[in-house]
Structure formats: structure tokens, C-alpha cells
Amino acid sequence: MLSAEMNERLTRVGPGTPCGELMRRYWVPFAAASQLDDNPVRPVRLLGEDLVLYKTTKGGYGLIGNRCLHRLVDLQYGIPDEEGLRCPYHGWLYDGKGDCIERPMEAVPRAKFPRKTPAYPVQELGGMLFTYMGPLPAPALPRWDLYVWPNAIRQIAFNTLNCNWLQCQENTGDPTHSVWTHGHFFKYVLERDGKFDERAASDKHTLRNRIKWGDGIKEIIAQPTQYGFEKGIVYAKELGAEQDHIHRHATVMFPFYTNTGSPGAPRSEYQIRVPIDDTHTLHICYQVYAAPPGVKAPEQNSVPWYEPPTHDANGKPIFDYVLAQDAFVWWAQGDIVDRSKESLGRTDIPIILLRKQLDEQIGRVEKGLDPMNVWRDKSPDVIFGAGEPPHGWTGDPATFNPPKVGQDYRRMYHKGFAIDDADRYGPMLDQIKDLHRKIEESGLAVAPQKKVEGQLVVSE
Ligand code: FES
Ligand SMILES: [Fe+2]
Incomplete structure (x- = not known):
């Protein structure tokens, strides 16, 4: 048996928890690349965080926080663009680094917006998509047999x-x-x-x-x-x-x-x-x-x-x-x-x-x-x-x-x-x-x- 404290230590995975921090040192497999064939945007919940996976029209992947920084619409309903994912409400565009790179109809449309949304790198291997949610620089993606x-x-x-x-x-x-x-x-x-x-x-x-x-x-x-x-x-x-x-x-x-x-x-x-x-x-x-x-x-x-x-x-x-x-x-x-x-x-x-x-x-x-x-x-x-x-x-x-x-x-x-x-x-x-x-x-x-x-x- 384990103490209640040890049980918490080994099971909880949210940000800042001991096991959650361990998990954030690995490339975590979380989706098949083919899961984006029918719909290039997909909600993902991982290690207690609500995210959105998307594929750009150029074929790149992004995994970002699911809430638009403007007025918090869920980005799982977003529109993939060449460079990232657009919010369906007013079209704000987010790249794979979590930067809002375009705010249509605002005074300075392409000025860099100071706030970021969470964003994690995505890599594909053997048809599987992996992300790394820990401190950068990310380690190498392991090539398990x-x-x-x-x-x-x-x-x-x-x-x-x-x-x-x-x-x-x-x-x-x-x-x-x-x-x-x-x-x-x-x-x-x-x-x-x-x-x-x-x-x-x-x-x-x-x-x-x-x-x-x-x-x-x-x-x-x-x-x-x-x-x-x-x-x-x-x-x-x-x-x-x-x-x-x-x-x-x-x-x-x-x-x-x-x-x-x-x-x-x-x-x-x-x-x-x-x-x-x-x-x-x-x-x-x-x-x-x-x-x-x-x-x-x-x-x-x-x-x-x-x-x-x-x-x-x-x-x-x-x-x-x-x-x-x-x-x-x-x-x-x-x-x-x-x-x-x-x-x-x-x-x-x-x-x-x-x-x-x-x-x-x-x-x-x-x-x-x-x-x-x-x-x-x-x-x-x-x-x-x-x-x-x-x-x-x-x-x-x-x-x-x-x-x-x-x-x-x-x-x-x-x-x-x-x-x-x-x-x-x-x-x-x-x-x-x-x-x-x-x-x-x-x-x-x-x-x-x-x-x-x-x-x-x-x-x-
Ligand atoms: S709520 Fe997303 S652009 Fe307005
Ligand atoms: Fe079994």
C-alpha cells in the first residue's frame, strides 16, 4: 500500500504537480495524423490542459490553447489558414508558437499582439503525432522500434x-x-x-x-x-x-x-x-x-x-x-x-x-x-x-x-x-x-x- 501523499504524487498530472512535471519531460503521443483527414481541427485534452490540434493548409501542425484571447471562443471550431488557426468569431489568427499574428479589422492589423496562448510543438513519426509540453529546449523525439x-x-x-x-x-x-x-x-x-x-x-x-x-x-x-x-x-x-x-x-x-x-x-x-x-x-x-x-x-x-x-x-x-x-x-x-x-x-x-x-x-x-x-x-x-x-x-x-x-x-x-x-x-x-x-x-x-x-x- 501507499500513503495518501505518495498516491497523490504518483497519479496527479496537472501543471505543477510532481508527476505532471515528469510527464512534461517526454514527447507524448496523443493522436494519429490520419485523425485530421476528415476535419483538420480537433479538440485535445492532455495532462489536464484543454488544447486544439490543427493542420494548416500548408500541412504544418499546431497544438494551442483552446480559448481565443479576444473573447474566449473555443478554437476547436476554428478555420485553418496557411500560417495557423483563425477564430471563427472575428478571425484572429494564431500560429503554432501561440502568437496572435493577425487581428482583422483592428487598427494595426498585423502588429504583434503582446499576449500569447499556450502552444506546444508537434512532431509526426510512424503515423503518430507527439507533443512536448515541458520546458524548452525540447529533447529529441525517440525513435522506438x-x-x-x-x-x-x-x-x-x-x-x-x-x-x-x-x-x-x-x-x-x-x-x-x-x-x-x-x-x-x-x-x-x-x-x-x-x-x-x-x-x-x-x-x-x-x-x-x-x-x-x-x-x-x-x-x-x-x-x-x-x-x-x-x-x-x-x-x-x-x-x-x-x-x-x-x-x-x-x-x-x-x-x-x-x-x-x-x-x-x-x-x-x-x-x-x-x-x-x-x-x-x-x-x-x-x-x-x-x-x-x-x-x-x-x-x-x-x-x-x-x-x-x-x-x-x-x-x-x-x-x-x-x-x-x-x-x-x-x-x-x-x-x-x-x-x-x-x-x-x-x-x-x-x-x-x-x-x-x-x-x-x-x-x-x-x-x-x-x-x-x-x-x-x-x-x-x-x-x-x-x-x-x-x-x-x-x-x-x-x-x-x-x-x-x-x-x-x-x-x-x-x-x-x-x-x-x-x-x-x-x-x-x-x-x-x-x-x-x-x-x-x-x-x-x-x-x-x-x-x-x-x-x-x-x-x-
Ligand atoms: S472571440 Fe475570437 S476573434 Fe473574437
Ligand atoms: Fe491484460
């Missing part, structure tokens, strides 16, 4: 969740929740809806594996890595596991990423927990389906986005796919969980590490230092979240032959398994199925892995 990986299909899922960001991120430090949330609970839901036989007949169905992950747990491991931490479960045959082995789970990248899959894999994902404000989170799944050398992924001119539903038309929560199950347990903890009332156990060891790391990095910012995962001059060409390149890395994604991977359910979407995760709603689903089929036919995938004693198994 999934944003720059070539020969891949991409799509981005967005959800707004009614809870604090840390609840979502703590789930990343929770390797055992899978057994119940995505195992027993999934089974219960399918049985209750009369869909178990139709959906989970295959012995490869994810819920069957996840239930097995609960057998023979000897200990939970968690250790810091260069960019975050890793965690997993040690299994013992003598306690009921099939054999002794270590099951490593998704990598955590500080401060708000988790990374499932592996570089070059047929399905990898960043789950990003972006604080909208203290009690709302923008949950982003940045999904990448990479083709190995020898297989060609279709070209994409832009990266499409979607919003996987978490509730049905009657307002009832949807529970029958993995991301919706996660989202449900996050908001079901309340808007900001009161950690002074919790009762932690041995399965929470990685969560304790996550909180300690967060507290330490907030402390660095308080001392005027950069926190981890800030690159001042230039980002490396590609950064592997796990802290080290994958086995067999050649230095160039185009020639890197990823290790053959077992065909778990997320690599067999062509066999019907896409229905078990948010991907079932994705705009690229048909192309992804086609790609998975080609990967299997090319012999680059292997049959489901057989574990051997002492083997390290990495999964999501």
Missing part, C-alpha cells in the same frame, strides 16, 4: 477510459492478472453468453493457455532494464507446472509504455497510457504487423485509426476480447484507486518496482535532472525497448531475420483468432490476415513452441 520498423502493416487504436493513467500502467507490472482476467473470466463470459463452444473450441485458444499459466507459480521476478523494467513468472514442476521454466512477460518502457511482441514479429504492439487528466486516460494501441524478409507487407500511405468499442449499443460493457477485459479492470478500480486501502501480495512485486521507479524519476525532475528515456541531442536510429537488440540483429531492419516464432493466437489471425482481441475491429484486418497467411506459407513461422526444462519463454 515499432514507430520506424519497415515492411509492416500499422494501425492505431484509441480509447478514452474513465480512470487515472497509473491504474492502466500498473497492469503492465502485473504478470499474473492474465490467468484470471484473460483466462477464467474470459471463459466465464463466453459460457454465460453461450459462446464458449463456438469461440474457444481450439486447444490453442488464448484463454486455455492463460488458465494454465496459473499452475505451479514458484515466484514472480521483476528487474529494472535500461529503459524500464521486465518481469515474469518462475514455474516449478514440483508445484504443478508442466515443467520448470521462466515465463517472461511484456517489456515496460518508462514512463507509460508497455511493449508486447518482439521486433520483426507478425504482431507487436505498444500500449500507451497517456494521461488526459487525473481521472481520464487516452489508451493507445500502436499495432505493428511486420513481414520478415522474403514477404512483402502492403504499402500504406497513412496509418489508419479506430476506436474499439468497450460498451455495446445498450451501454453494457463488452468483455469478450482481451483489450476490453484489461480496460474494464482498470476503470473498475475507480477513477483514482485509493492505494492506502489496498492489500498487496507476492504477485504485486513488479508493481512495487514500477511505483519505486516512478517515484525516483519524479525525484530526478525535482532536482533539475532529466529523467530516464530522454535523449537530448539526437535519438538513436532505432531504440529497442527491451534495452538490447533482438537475437540475430544485423543493424538494419531490412536484412534482420527475426527468430522464428511460435504461432500463438495473435499470429494466426488468418485462422480466426483475431476475434479475441481489439484487432477484430481494426481497419487493416483483411490485410493482416493475408500477411499472417503468407508468413505461415513461407515457412517463417514454426508450430507452437514446446517448452523444455529451464527454457525462457517470452510472451504477451
Whole structure:
């Protein structure tokens, strides 16, 4: 458990709060570039600030305060111009630095206006838009591997969740929740809806594996890595596991990423927990389906986005796919969980590490230092979240032959398994199925892995 003070320190994200100041040291992903295709102006709430994102008629991006300095009309209804965004009321024009550069019908139309509106820089990478809301100069935009990986299909899922960001991120430090949330609970839901036989007949169905992950747990491991931490479960045959082995789970990248899959894999994902404000989170799944050398992924001119539903038309929560199950347990903890009332156990060891790391990095910012995962001059060409390149890395994604991977359910979407995760709603689903089929036919995938004693198994 945490003291009430520490809970405040780790969760609040508004300007001037300890965690809010930490968050303002990072380039924060907050929208897909394709979200401006239909309407080039979009309201954005981020770290407790109300902003407006726009694309100029020349193609530049701006992110500025949402209130016109004249008489405070909401600029989400503004008119994009060559140089910025105009208020719809009297046409005042704001550039991407927050300067009001034109006031039509005023005595000196182009004189510089002394007041500024908040404004933050925007950069695009891999179809994602990022902003930096901290003290200038801004650091470099990090080139995390999934944003720059070539020969891949991409799509981005967005959800707004009614809870604090840390609840979502703590789930990343929770390797055992899978057994119940995505195992027993999934089974219960399918049985209750009369869909178990139709959906989970295959012995490869994810819920069957996840239930097995609960057998023979000897200990939970968690250790810091260069960019975050890793965690997993040690299994013992003598306690009921099939054999002794270590099951490593998704990598955590500080401060708000988790990374499932592996570089070059047929399905990898960043789950990003972006604080909208203290009690709302923008949950982003940045999904990448990479083709190995020898297989060609279709070209994409832009990266499409979607919003996987978490509730049905009657307002009832949807529970029958993995991301919706996660989202449900996050908001079901309340808007900001009161950690002074919790009762932690041995399965929470990685969560304790996550909180300690967060507290330490907030402390660095308080001392005027950069926190981890800030690159001042230039980002490396590609950064592997796990802290080290994958086995067999050649230095160039185009020639890197990823290790053959077992065909778990997320690599067999062509066999019907896409229905078990948010991907079932994705705009690229048909192309992804086609790609998975080609990967299997090319012999680059292997049959489901057989574990051997002492083997390290990495999964999501
Ligand atoms: S209120 Fe915006 S220009 Fe008048
Ligand atoms: Fe989960």
C-alpha cells in the first residue's frame, strides 16, 4: 500500500504537480495524423490542459490553447489558414508558437499582439503525432522500434477510459492478472453468453493457455532494464507446472509504455497510457504487423485509426476480447484507486518496482535532472525497448531475420483468432490476415513452441 501523499504524487498530472512535471519531460503521443483527414481541427485534452490540434493548409501542425484571447471562443471550431488557426468569431489568427499574428479589422492589423496562448510543438513519426509540453529546449523525439520498423502493416487504436493513467500502467507490472482476467473470466463470459463452444473450441485458444499459466507459480521476478523494467513468472514442476521454466512477460518502457511482441514479429504492439487528466486516460494501441524478409507487407500511405468499442449499443460493457477485459479492470478500480486501502501480495512485486521507479524519476525532475528515456541531442536510429537488440540483429531492419516464432493466437489471425482481441475491429484486418497467411506459407513461422526444462519463454 501507499500513503495518501505518495498516491497523490504518483497519479496527479496537472501543471505543477510532481508527476505532471515528469510527464512534461517526454514527447507524448496523443493522436494519429490520419485523425485530421476528415476535419483538420480537433479538440485535445492532455495532462489536464484543454488544447486544439490543427493542420494548416500548408500541412504544418499546431497544438494551442483552446480559448481565443479576444473573447474566449473555443478554437476547436476554428478555420485553418496557411500560417495557423483563425477564430471563427472575428478571425484572429494564431500560429503554432501561440502568437496572435493577425487581428482583422483592428487598427494595426498585423502588429504583434503582446499576449500569447499556450502552444506546444508537434512532431509526426510512424503515423503518430507527439507533443512536448515541458520546458524548452525540447529533447529529441525517440525513435522506438515499432514507430520506424519497415515492411509492416500499422494501425492505431484509441480509447478514452474513465480512470487515472497509473491504474492502466500498473497492469503492465502485473504478470499474473492474465490467468484470471484473460483466462477464467474470459471463459466465464463466453459460457454465460453461450459462446464458449463456438469461440474457444481450439486447444490453442488464448484463454486455455492463460488458465494454465496459473499452475505451479514458484515466484514472480521483476528487474529494472535500461529503459524500464521486465518481469515474469518462475514455474516449478514440483508445484504443478508442466515443467520448470521462466515465463517472461511484456517489456515496460518508462514512463507509460508497455511493449508486447518482439521486433520483426507478425504482431507487436505498444500500449500507451497517456494521461488526459487525473481521472481520464487516452489508451493507445500502436499495432505493428511486420513481414520478415522474403514477404512483402502492403504499402500504406497513412496509418489508419479506430476506436474499439468497450460498451455495446445498450451501454453494457463488452468483455469478450482481451483489450476490453484489461480496460474494464482498470476503470473498475475507480477513477483514482485509493492505494492506502489496498492489500498487496507476492504477485504485486513488479508493481512495487514500477511505483519505486516512478517515484525516483519524479525525484530526478525535482532536482533539475532529466529523467530516464530522454535523449537530448539526437535519438538513436532505432531504440529497442527491451534495452538490447533482438537475437540475430544485423543493424538494419531490412536484412534482420527475426527468430522464428511460435504461432500463438495473435499470429494466426488468418485462422480466426483475431476475434479475441481489439484487432477484430481494426481497419487493416483483411490485410493482416493475408500477411499472417503468407508468413505461415513461407515457412517463417514454426508450430507452437514446446517448452523444455529451464527454457525462457517470452510472451504477451
Ligand atoms: S472571440 Fe475570437 S476573434 Fe473574437
Ligand atoms: Fe491484460
